[in-house]
Amino acid sequence: MTAPTTETLLSRAAAERMYELMLTTKLADDQAREETKAGRLQAAFYPVRGLEAVCAALGEVLRADDQLVSTYRNLGDALAKGVSLRAIMAELYGRLDGVSKGKGGSMHLHDTTVGFMTTTGIVGSGLPITLGLGLGAQLDGSDRVVVVTFGDGATSIGAAHEALNLAVLWQLPILFLCQNNQWGEHTPIAEYAGSTDLRARAEAYGMAAHRVDGFDLFATLDCLRDAVASVRAGGGPVFVEAMTYRLTGHTGTADFSYVPADELAAAMARDPAPVFRAWLVESGALSEGEANAVAHRAESAVADAFAFAQASPLPGPDELWTDVFATDLINWEER
Amino acid sequence: MSALAEPKTEEMTSAVAMNSALDCAMTADPKVILLGEDIADPIGGVFKVTKGLSTKYGTHRVRATPISEQAIVGTAIGLSLAGYRPVAEIMFFDFVTVAMDQIVNHATKLRYMSGGATPAPITVRTTVGGSRFGAQHAQSLEAWFMHTPGIKVVMPSNPVDAKGLLTSCIFDDDPCLFIEHLNLAYSSKAEVPVEDLRIPLGKANVLATGSDVTLITYGPTVPLVRAAAETLAAQGISAEVIDLRTLMPLDLDTVFDSVTKTRRAVVVHEATQFMGPGAEIGAQIHEQLFGELLGPVLRVGARFTPVPFSRGLSNAPSAERILGAAHALLASPRVNRSAGRTAG
Ligand SMILES: Cc1ncc(C[n+]2csc(CCOP(=O)(O)OP(=O)(O)O)c2C)c(N)n1
Numbered sequence: 001m002t003a004p005t006t007e008t009l010l011s012r013a014a015a016e017r018m019y020e021l022m023l024t025t026k027l028a029d030d031q032a033r034e035e036t037k038a039g040r041l042q043a044a045f046y047p048v049r050g051l052e053a054v055c056a057a058l059g060e061v062l063r064a065d066d067q068l069v070s071t072y073r074n075l076g077d078a079l080a081k082g083v084s085l086r087a088i089m090a091e092l093y094g095r096l097d098g099v100s101k102g103k104g105g106s107m108h109l110h111d112t113t114v115g116f117m118t119t120t121g122i123v124g125s126g127l128p129i130t131l132g133l134g135l136g137a138q139l140d141g142s143d144r145v146v147v148v149t150f151g152d153g154a155t156s157i158g159a160a161h162e163a164l165n166l167a168v169l170w171q172l173p174i175l176f177l178c179q180n181n182q183w184g185e186h187t188p189i190a191e192y193a194g195s196t197d198l199r200a201r202a203e204a205y206g207m208a209a210h211r212v213d214g215f216d217l218f219a220t221l222d223c224l225r226d227a228v229a230s231v232r233a234g235g236g237p238v239f240v241e242a243m244t245y246r247l248t249g250h251t252g253t254a255d256f257s258y259v260p261a262d263e264l265a266a267a268m269a270r271d272p273a274p275v276f277r278a279w280l281v282e283s284g285a286l287s288e289g290e291a292n293a294v295a296h297r298a299e300s301a302v303a304d305a306f307a308f309a310q311a312s313p314l315p316g317p318d319e320l321w322t323d324v325f326a327t328d329l330i331n332w333e334e335r
Numbered sequence: 336m337s338a339l340a341e342p343k344t345e346e347m348t349s350a351v352a353m354n355s356a357l358d359c360a361m362t363a364d365p366k367v368i369l370l371g372e373d374i375a376d377p378i379g380g381v382f383k384v385t386k387g388l389s390t391k392y393g394t395h396r397v398r399a400t401p402i403s404e405q406a407i408v409g410t411a412i413g414l415s416l417a418g419y420r421p422v423a424e425i426m427f428f429d430f431v432t433v434a435m436d437q438i439v440n441h442a443t444k445l446r447y448m449s450g451g452a453t454p455a456p457i458t459v460r461t462t463v464g465g466s467r468f469g470a471q472h473a474q475s476l477e478a479w480f481m482h483t484p485g486i487k488v489v490m491p492s493n494p495v496d497a498k499g500l501l502t503s504c505i506f507d508d509d510p511c512l513f514i515e516h517l518n519l520a521y522s523s524k525a526e527v528p529v530e531d532l533r534i535p536l537g538k539a540n541v542l543a544t545g546s547d548v549t550l551i552t553y554g555p556t557v558p559l560v561r562a563a564a565e566t567l568a569a570q571g572i573s574a575e576v577i578d579l580r581t582l583m584p585l586d587l588d589t590v591f592d593s594v595t596k597t598r599r600a601v602v603v604h605e606a607t608q609f610m611g612p613g614a615e616i617g618a619q620i621h622e623q624l625f626g627e628l629l630g631p632v633l634r635v636g637a638r639f640t641p642v643p644f645s646r647g648l649s650n651a652p653s654a655e656r657i658l659g660a661a662h663a664l665l666a667s668p669r670v671n672r673s674a675g676r677t678a679g
Pocket of ligand 1: 151
C-alpha cells in the first residue's frame with residue numbers, strides 16, 4: 001500500500017471509519033457465504049470480498065446527498081452509502097424488515113433516504129439508469145454527484161456503451177466506477193475482451209478516465225476524491241477503473257477451483273481490511289487496543305444484524321399483491 | 336346545475352392532439368421532460384408529434400438523443416427516480432424490443448422489488464402499424480406488455496382519446512406504454528379540447544349499443560369494427576361496439592356487462608391472434624359467463640406471420656373476417672370450428 005499523500009493524510013476518525021466499514025463488510029460477507037452454504041439463505045449471495053477498499057474509499061468521498069446505483073454485488077456499496085446492515089441482511093433472508101419487505105432479495109437493495117437509489121441483477125443495466133439520475137441533478141442545478149458501480153464484465157454490454165456516450169454528450173455529473181475484479185462469472189477478463197484496458201474504452205468516448213490499484217486504499221481514495229471533485233465541479237463524467245481481484249467464488253457457493261492458485265494467493269496477501277489494520281497499527285495511527293475496539297464494534301454489528309434478520313418475520317400473503325401498481329388495480333387471478 | 340362554458344376546442348388530428356397533450360403537460364408541470372431521437376426542432380420528431388416544443392420549452396426539457404434505445408428508457412427511469420415525469424419516444428414499436436431490458440426488467444419491477452420505495456412513473460410513447468416498411472417496422476407487441484405486471488398499456492383510437500389518455504399516462508404514477516397507430520395519427524380529425532384534458536385509464540368506451548353481439552376492439556381496428564357494426568345493422572343484426580382504450584388496466588366490467596346482455600362476443604385486434612390480447616379477453620369471458628354464452632367467444636386478429644410488406648399481402652383482420660365471425664356466431668349456438676379459426 002502506498003503511503004498516504006498529504007491529501008489523504010487521514011484524520012483518526014476517518015481512518016477508524018474506513019477500517020470499520022471494510023471489516024464490517026468482510027465479516028458480513030463471510031457470514032453470508034456461510035449461511036448460503038448452510039442452505040439458510042434463500043438465494044445465492046454475491047460476495048464482495050476484494051472490493052472492501054474501493055467501497056470504503058467511495059463512501060468516504062461521497063456526500064450524503066450523492067446518489068449511487070449498484071449491482072447484485074452490492075454489500076460494500078450499500079454499507080458505504082449508509083444503508084442499514086440489519087435491513088440488508090433481513091432482505092437477504094426474504095424477511096419483512098428487509099429494505100424491500102423481502103420482495104426484492106439480495107440483488108435488489110435500495111435506500112433512497114441515503115442516496116442508494118437502486119441495484120440491478122442485469123449486468124450493465126445500471127449505467128443507463130444513472131444517466132437519468134445525473135440528468136436530474138443537472139436539471140435541478142444541484143451539485144450532487146451520481147455514481148454507478150459495475151464489474152469489468154459489464155463493459156461488454158451494449159447498454160454500457162450507450163450510457164458512456166450519452167453521459168459525455170450531455171456532460172452529466174456521473175462517476176462510472178468499474179470494480180474490475182478480473183472475472184466475469186467464470187471467465188477471466190483476457191478470455192472475453194480483445195483489449196483489457198477498460199479505462200481506454202471510456203477515454204475513447206471522450207471522458208476523463210483513470211486506472212487505480214483498488215487494493216491500495218490511499219491510492220483509491222486519492223483517485224476517487226479527485227474524480228468526484230471534478231464531476232461535482234461540472235467537469236463532466238469521469239470513469240475510474242479500480243483494479244482488484246475476486247477473492248471468492250462468483251457466488252457464495254460457487255466453485256472457484258479454476259482460479260489460478262498463485263494469482264489468488266497474491267491477491268489474498270493484499271486482502272484490504274487486514275492490510276489496512278496492519279498499516280494503521282504499524283504507522284501508529286491506531287494503537288493495538290484501538291484497532292481491537294473497532295474490530296469489536298464491527299463484529300457486534302454483524303452478529304446483531306444476522307440475529308435481527310433471522311428473527312424478522314416473513315412477509316404475509318397479502319404483501320404479494322401490494323406494490324405491483326401505484327393504485328392496486330385488480331387481483332386478476334382471483335377475479 | 337349552472338351552465339358551464341363549453342371547453343374551447345379545435346379540430347385536430349391525433350398527432351396534433353398528442354402534441355397538445357405534451358404541450359399542456361409541460362406547461363402544467365416543469366418536471367415533464369421529453370426524450371427521444373430527433374424530437375427537437377426544427378424536425379420536431381419524425382412524426383412531428385413534438386414539433387415546436389423544444390422551441391417553446393427549451394432543449395433542456397425536450398432532449399434529442401443519440402440512437403440509443405436502452406439509454407433513452409434508462410434515462411427516463413433515472414429521471415423518474417429523481418422526481419421527474421419523463422416521456423420517452425421510441426420511434427417504432429419494433430425498436431422497443433431493443434430497450435426491453437430497461438422497460439420489462441426495470442421500469443415495471445422497480446416498485447415491487449423495492450416494496451414500493453422506488454417506483455418509475457415513466458411514459459414510453461411509440462408508434463405502430465401502417466405497414467409501409469415491412470416486418471421490422473409494424474409489429475403490434477402490446478400482448479407482451481399486458482403479460483408483464485407493473486406497466487399500463489394504452490392505445491387510443493381517435494384524437495380526443497389520444498390527448499386525454501396521453502395526459503393521464505404522463506401524470507400516472509406507474510410506467511405507461513402509450514401506443515400510437517400511424518394510420519390513425521394523421522387521417523381523421525376531431526374537435527379536441529385545447530386545454531388540459533384527461534381521460535381515466537382503465538375505462539372502456541361503448542361506441543355503439545346493441546343486443547345481438549358484442550364486438551370488442553381497440554386502436555386501429557376501431558374504425559373497421561364500427562363499419563362492420565353498421566353493415567350488420569343493415570342486415571338486421573344489432574352489435575354493441577366496445578373500444579377498450581386501455582389494455583392494462585383492462586375494463587372487464589364493461590365487457591362482462593355487455594356480453595351478459597348480448598351473450599355473444601368477438602374480439603378484434605391488429606396484433607397477432609395466436610396468444611394475442613383476444614386470448615386473455617376471450618378466456619376471461621368464458622370463465623365468467625360460460626353459462627350465459629350462446630356460442631364461444633371468437634377472435635379476429637392478424638394471421639400468424641410477420642407483417643408482410645407487399646400491398647398484395649395482408650395478415651391484418653379484414654371487414655370480411657369480422658362479419659364472418661359475427662355471422663357464424665349468430666347462425667348457431669355451436670359455431671363450426673373453422674368459422675372461428677383465423678390463425679391458420
Ligand atoms: C445481462 C446479463 N447477462 C448475464 C448475467 C449473468 N451474470 C451474472 S453476474 C455475471 C458476471 C458479470 O461480471 P462482471 O460484470 O465483471 O461483474 P462481477 O460479477 O465480476 O462483479 C454474469 C454473466 C446477468 N446477470 N445479466
